Amino acid sequence: MNAYRRQHQGNPESVMMFGRIDWLTFCLFLGLAVIGWMMIFSVSYEEYRQVGMGGFLNTSAGKQAIWLGICGLVFAFIMLFDHKFWQTFAYPIYGLSMLMLVLVLIFGTNIKGATSWFSFGGFSLQPSELAKVGTCLGVSAFLSTYSTDLRHPKAQLTALGLIALPVLLIMLQPDAGSALVFTSFLVVYFREGLNPIYYIVGIVGATLLILGFIYPPVQIIFGTVLAGAAVLAYYFSNNLRNYAWAAIALLAIAAYNLSGLGYHLYLLGGAILFFLASGFIAYQQRNGRMAMLMAFFLILGSGLAFASNYAFNYVLKPHQQDRINVWLQPEKCDERGSLYNLTQSKAAIGSGGLEGKGFLNGTMTKLNYVPEQSTDFIFCTIGEEQGFVGTAGIILLYLLLLLRITVVAERQKSAFARHYAYCVAGILFIHIFINIGMTMGMTPIIGIPLPLISKGGSSLLGFTIMISILLKLDKHRFRH
Numbered sequence: 001m002n003a004y005r006r007q008h009q010g011n012p013e014s015v016m017m018f019g020r021i022d023w024l025t026f027c028l029f030l031g032l033a034v035i036g037w038m039m040i041f042s043v044s045y046e047e048y049r050q051v052g053m054g055g056f057l058n059t060s061a062g063k064q065a066i067w068l069g070i071c072g073l074v075f076a077f078i079m080l081f082d083h084k085f086w087q088t089f090a091y092p093i094y095g096l097s098m099l100m101l102v103l104v105l106i107f108g109t110n111i112k113g114a115t116s117w118f119s120f121g122g123f124s125l126q127p128s129e130l131a132k133v134g135t136c137l138g139v140s141a142f143l144s145t146y147s148t149d150l151r152h153p154k155a156q157l158t159a160l161g162l163i164a165l166p167v168l169l170i171m172l173q174p175d176a177g178s179a180l181v182f183t184s185f186l187v188v189y190f191r192e193g194l195n196p197i198y199y200i201v202g203i204v205g206a207t208l209l210i211l212g213f214i215y216p217p218v219q220i221i222f223g224t225v226l227a228g229a230a231v232l233a234y235y236f237s238n239n240l241r242n243y244a245w246a247a248i249a250l251l252a253i254a255a256y257n258l259s260g261l262g263y264h265l266y267l268l269g270g271a272i273l274f275f276l277a278s279g280f281i282a283y284q285q286r287n288g289r290m291a292m293l294m295a296f297f298l299i300l301g302s303g304l305a306f307a308s309n310y311a312f313n314y315v316l317k318p319h320q321q322d323r324i325n326v327w328l329q330p331e332k333c334d335e336r337g338s339l340y341n342l343t344q345s346k347a348a349i350g351s352g353g354l355e356g357k358g359f360l361n362g363t364m365t366k367l368n369y370v371p372e373q374s375t376d377f378i379f380c381t382i383g384e385e386q387g388f389v390g391t392a393g394i395i396l397l398y399l400l401l402l403l404r405i406t407v408v409a410e411r412q413k414s415a416f417a418r419h420y421a422y423c424v425a426g427i428l429f430i431h432i433f434i435n436i437g438m439t440m441g442m443t444p445i446i447g448i449p450l451p452l453i454s455k456g457g458s459s460l461l462g463f464t465i466m467i468s469i470l471l472k473l474d475k476h477r478f479r480h
Helices: 002-009 023-043 045-051 053-058 060-080 084-088 090-107 127-143 153-171 176-191 196-212 217-234 238-257 261-284 288-314 318-328 340-351 378-410 415-439 457-475
Strands: 109-111 114-120 123-125
Touching: 023 045, 023 060, 023 378, 023 457, 045 053, 045 060, 053 060, 060 457, 084 090, 084 127, 084 457, 090 114, 090 127, 090 153, 114 127, 123 457, 127 153, 127 176, 127 415, 127 457, 153 176, 176 196, 176 415, 196 217, 196 288, 217 288, 340 378, 340 415, 378 415, 378 457, 415 457
Parallel strands: none
Antiparallel strands: 109 114, 114 123
């Protein structure tokens, strides 16, 4: 290895565009982009047949081809650029991306209720896609600073502030889907030592918040108390543990068999008393920290249960309630109304069967049954035309890309490059998970693109810049 480094340190190949590039990552990136263009061409094939080759550049596939050409030039430019630039100017780039998010609120074009776009010459640019790149660089620069220690509150607040600022600006547009993507930076924070208790509290809080949309607050608090009492019972001495579990079982059976708000209130009161008694015993046995932690979760659960239930019923607008119901309670939705997109999405994917109907042969695609099928729901086109084999293949390609980026991250000599690689992996993962999940009803329909496949120049450009910078940093990893 040392001989290899000495041989290549001064080799002119190291400054060439494709010298020592990670070819597996590049090929996965290019392959997904080409597949994406083919799927967009399939969706817009009727449009192409009407205008012919002369008007090809005015079709959806033609415009995406132009963006592919632009992205190719951007990729080449980044490969020829000095790799040190990205760490040196990480904060200015982050600041510029935040400025663009402010300017789009003032000068942007409103499309589908969100002021998220700059429009010029028949093309549109979405600054939030470029803000992901800027935030990757800003977060990586901060974490690679020698004095940064995520065990200290000041560093934690700064780290969270770096992602909170773009989230706030994007929510003002409003674009909840793009804002949600920025939670992916918590992956790199966890990798770099942020206390896991924050993640536990966050997951529990998010779960209780979601449950509050479905169930009455009393039932959620009752379940929270039972869960807390079960945890405390685990820490009891042997002679008390059996009684604790017996009491929990009796309460659970009673909650299952009895109905009516009055019964639930009595059960809730009994459960709280049992919880307090359990906590007192745990405290007496010098396990006060566990008792206090369970009390905190009880208060958190109670507050979130009432807050989410109130917000759902009295704050959210009807169309926002419908989006939540489509995800959590589809039986309450109208199949020809708010549930239409999801119903058609599932039907299109299911109609592909094992091997699909073949390229350009998707009937539901051609007849435009699935709305936004070239952007948010392009996975339906893959499912209908390529079947289970095609969709599994796409997911496999994404998994290989994520695994490869993780390998690239772990072999970096530079802390900045390692942090940046994990930021890119996190953004890719949450895009893939949410987009594919929402076409099957597993995640809420919030409108974020499938990386490198969905139609959209801003998204393609953003992911191209991300991966180009990653490959450039990895190309020079032996210099650090």
